[in-house]
Amino acid sequence: MLANSQGEVKRYLDGTIKNPKQHQLNGFLIARFVNKMIDKLESFSPINKNAQQWSNIKMAEISFNQVKRKLETVL
Numbered sequence: 001m002l003a004n005s006q007g008e009v010k011r012y013l014d015g016t017i018k019n020p021k022q023h024q025l026n027g028f029l030i031a032r033f034v035n036k037m038i039d040k041l042e043s044f045s046p047i048n049k050n051a052q053q054w055s056n057i058k059m060a061e062i063s064f065n066q067v068k069r070k071l072e073t074v075l
């Protein structure tokens with residue numbers, strides 16, 4: 001939520017997803033992590049977030065959903 005831009009959010013998430021892959025974690029564990037993150041992001045309310053935070057949350061949700069779709073084709 002503290003990122004300064006949507007691009008920064010994407011870079012943070014790409015790094016988060018790359019790390020488990022580099023450590024050769026099971027794809028199902030990565031998928032489980034991604035699903036938990038999507039659930040958490042969907043639980044946030046825009047009422048108590050400022051515009052930048054809400055934009056970052058939505059960008060993170062979009063990015064995790066993209067990863068989820070990619071994983072579904074592989075797993």
